[in-house]
Amino acid sequence: MFKAMKTRQPIGILGATGMVGQRYIQLLERHPWFEITWLAASDRSSGKSYGEAAKWRLDTPLPERIANMIVSPAEPSAAANGNQTAPKIIFSSIDAPIARELEPRFAAAGCAVISNSSAFRMAPNVPLVLPEVNADHLHLIEEQSWRKQSGGYIVTNSNCTVMGPVLALKPIVDRFGIEQIFATSMQAVSGAGYPGVASMDILDNVVPYIPNEEEKMEEEMLKLLGSLDGHTVKPLIARMSASCNRVPVVDGHTVSVSIKLGKPATREEILAAWAEFRPLARQNLPTAPEQPVEWAPQPDRPQPRLDRNRGNGMAVTVGRLRPCGVLDWKFTVLSHNTIRGAAGATILNAELLASLGKL
């Protein structure tokens, strides 16, 4: 177990005003290890108080201390000095084109950039990590030139839609192998940020397309389930097909999954694989859910409105396990897309890095 820290480590947030940025703030409010000391956002926001700059969209109050913090420019120099405590740990959730330019500059400046952005997820020397699934991939940071020069590095977590299925599939891959994966998502609007999806597009409607989402889901899934092989990750060898849809739900991505196994498994064996899947049981990471994959025995669950907050939004819920007429088994998996699928994932990665002495 990681030793209790005397003082909480300072954290900076890149993209603090966005939907995921708001979740970082919410989830870190009483965090035992981390404390937000620096907030950065686009030029439009910098120089304002956070309370002015952000349109807070969460149903818990914006903490007073955060509301009064002044938003900094998104510059490593702004983080490294000035009136504010300079954090060496940066949680980042910004658009890919901006991340592609900014995150390396923070890493070069010696920061641990723990990112929810998609820019570097598939880079060969950047770990794409979900602590319960592939903690060992973190070794990839040693392949990064920044690490050698300044100590800085980039670690990423996956796309919000991948998170639920990959947690549900990991214990099955480990015990039985998986050769084919079929995933059809019904995704919440919060996944598109703010303002994101127009209400005219989604009220009384389904949008059967989310730009680049299917590609991300397919490639990130296989990298996450892949194995570290020396200096690189070998993706899982499996055929994968994703279909992504947007539905009128605020939070919580629901995914219908079908799989072909490497070797046969009974329903009981799969349920057991999920029940016994507790890879972080001994680590005592504060944000890790006790049971990362919870089974819902009711015939009509999981449902986003009822199940998204399980494990404080960090547990994924599986249900409806039944034989598949085309592959072997099918089931439904649900995860909270801005907690488990984004802000909580970044925080859990940071906790893992801290417990390994890498922060």
Place this chain on the structure above:
Amino acid sequence: MFKAMKTRQPIGILGATGMVGQRYIQLLERHPWFEITWLAASDRSSGKSYGEAAKWRLDTPLPERIANMIVSPAEPSAAANGNQTAPKIIFSSIDAPIARELEPRFAAAGCAVISNSSAFRMAPNVPLVLPEVNADHLHLIEEQSWRKQSGGYIVTNSNCTVMGPVLALKPIVDRFGIEQIFATSMQAVSGAGYPGVASMDILDNVVPYIPNEEEKMEEEMLKLLGSLDGHTVKPLIARMSASCNRVPVVDGHTVSVSIKLGKPATREEILAAWAEFRPLARQNLPTAPEQPVEWAPQPDRPQPRLDRNRGNGMAVTVGRLRPCGVLDWKFTVLSHNTIRGAAGATILNAELLASLGKL
């Protein structure tokens, strides 16, 4: 072509107050061939005027003439005499357990029972017909004992969720064959009737389960795509897997479909199969859409709110045709579940029967 009728044929409706019953009334209001002369519903409604008995849920006005009609008991004798014109053609949309008992009694009384109910869809001697797909299956009525005795018979249309995919798949089956079918639905609430789905269950939510729906979808799909072989229908030999979900949409079922073909086809060949699929072009059935399968070229279509009314609700819309990482091709298909998928399907079956001289 069927000859123009001098007078419109009288139609009776079983289950007149339900959601599909209301659609029958709406769609038949200015029908050139058929005229509603008899309405029946449960005991609770019978004896009342339709205006009193039904909670009209459609956005066109309830026709005055219908509002004033008295609802009859759901009895063949009530249809066959009394103050009302006795119709020999019955459109039925009632719950399966009641249909199982009632529909045979109407058939035995000499009625053509053209049904949206699920009770007899899979009975070996009952045709499950979609005019564009398997009109020839209607010959099965000659296998029914009622037909021989009283002239009556039962013809059914499929479940509302099957309708869209089966229309989209038929021209592909004909040209290339299909070996495997994967279908994940996102279904509108009107499919569950009224009151149907509780708002507490579906606002800000997805329900990943609809009782018996996946079974119906799988077996009805294969019967519809099957071939008439003497006195019986041989279902299509294909592996099929359906996953059914309810989403907060009023009307219009959206389905993500993946298929494995019998022989290779290019994207252009599949688009051509859809464009050229006009099996009823020469029949001039009033309710048949000019183009039963419409292709939407936009990357984010079809969408239920925008596409469900194409072809007066009788055309299905396909979009997003793209390669599938597990099978061969995948696409999205949308159909109006209470028009194309229910009331309109019954009416089109009746028009087909009329054009064949079977009414």
Place this chain on the structure above:
Amino acid sequence: MFKAMKTRQPIGILGATGMVGQRYIQLLERHPWFEITWLAASDRSSGKSYGEAAKWRLDTPLPERIANMIVSPAEPSAAANGNQTAPKIIFSSIDAPIARELEPRFAAAGCAVISNSSAFRMAPNVPLVLPEVNADHLHLIEEQSWRKQSGGYIVTNSNCTVMGPVLALKPIVDRFGIEQIFATSMQAVSGAGYPGVASMDILDNVVPYIPNEEEKMEEEMLKLLGSLDGHTVKPLIARMSASCNRVPVVDGHTVSVSIKLGKPATREEILAAWAEFRPLARQNLPTAPEQPVEWAPQPDRPQPRLDRNRGNGMAVTVGRLRPCGVLDWKFTVLSHNTIRGAAGATILNAELLASLGKL
């Protein structure tokens, strides 16, 4: 009655790609008097085909002819010459700041600018007209300097939320007088244009504020119900209070209204005032609904999803007339906000102007 025109008059649209612009296109597709010959939008759109430039959000298909038209710059010179037929009639629905600059330039160029924009609604010499309510206010165009110089002028219709209540109140004002008006709206998202209201703001939510809406509703209501007094309009003398809310509805503004009358009226007298209110009965304007104010006798109506399309979206529906514990009477009124409340209102104004020989 206005004589049937041999040829349809050419119409230009300012703001063609917006939500109201799309409704103009939809409603004019088969219009007997008018034909769209020119489309203008922001610089971003001009030069593209309309099909490329606009994100069509309506559930009827975008007409092929319109899809292929090239969007012009929003300049009078662009309307007056070039490859396209130069229309002298402009339907305008653009943001107020732009309208403030552009509409006078079109009027100065000799165009009849019939506008849904709010920029000039309250200008003393600009008529704010709803044909059933205050057709005589059109005389104000003679007070406009453009009219004298080039023949051009500006005529406006009201804010979408005012339209329903003002139609319902007009016959009551005429018969009984009104001294106090209380109106609480529940407005559809289409009223905010596209992308307009973010889904994150309105799913599972109510937003009790719409910028400037309450002010517009109060002042426009009184001007519409006012009387032409020589060269100016004297607003109705009445106390008025509006509270405006946004709700998760696609189309249709619902308003709870309470009123204090000038002299007592019974329920029957108010119902009669509505039933007999047919001020355009003899004019035969193509877009005018037969019954502009329809009474819904059911206890739970009007409802936006069920009643918004009455009279092709041009009739308003009133219901729930009952005594008010504070003022005299209260009721609920519903109107389709982008048809009756916007595009249809502009078109009806144009028809009225045409019938008066002013086009």
Place this chain on the structure above:
Amino acid sequence: MFKAMKTRQPIGILGATGMVGQRYIQLLERHPWFEITWLAASDRSSGKSYGEAAKWRLDTPLPERIANMIVSPAEPSAAANGNQTAPKIIFSSIDAPIARELEPRFAAAGCAVISNSSAFRMAPNVPLVLPEVNADHLHLIEEQSWRKQSGGYIVTNSNCTVMGPVLALKPIVDRFGIEQIFATSMQAVSGAGYPGVASMDILDNVVPYIPNEEEKMEEEMLKLLGSLDGHTVKPLIARMSASCNRVPVVDGHTVSVSIKLGKPATREEILAAWAEFRPLARQNLPTAPEQPVEWAPQPDRPQPRLDRNRGNGMAVTVGRLRPCGVLDWKFTVLSHNTIRGAAGATILNAELLASLGKL
């Protein structure tokens, strides 16, 4: 302050499977003073385990202990003996016709019936109490014959829609007087129980009618704001008009309120009245919110999705205070209808009774 109890007092619940019954269970799970020991529901449920009998609709897990409890018949004898601990305190939330028959029988059997049902709210000798507003009305229980005979009594809380406005108005009544009240509600679907509002009725819709709601709102408001006068309550003398609407929101009733004051007040004075309104500050009731009326300074608040959970769902939020063109001031008030407006209200009443030694 009420002394810490050694053991928690046993509580029985009448109507345990309904929406409010579920909230009792959720809110009492870790309650310091009360413990559920008995659950009763309709005949259909009795004899089953609660887990089987109830369709749990909340987003926190059903507590294991409760899931395994057997549902009793709704009979005082069933509560008074048998295998279960017999509670003398009954929380009741059942339909009025059943409450009218059952609640007196429990009171006669010596139970303190603390009820959310509407049956006896307006009975002259039954207190209708909201602890922050009219705790002194509790003395009415001494007027009840059951109290004298068996010690039992009935105490009620108000309708869920009244609760928010009455809390917001109480400090204003106390300081300035109120002569006229106008209230237009936009109510969540959970207020109608389960299954309650059909999704076909509310998706993309507003229903401008809730049976008996306006009458309840008007009469309960005036009784709550009335004064105890010897053996009876004299209602507030004020004119009141309520208009009630259902909107597609899961939880949280939003109400637009306008008022005419007894004597003038500035905006600052009203804000101060709300800020300083902390009538239970010294009582330390576990469920009482620190600040019962919270002011939202943003121009577009309160909003149900963002504000309903303030004060653990027990605080009401007010916003948009502005002058009213007809009366004096208008504002928007929001409260969580199944917590503050129902289950939490009953529990707070019980806490108040306990602190007064009446339990």
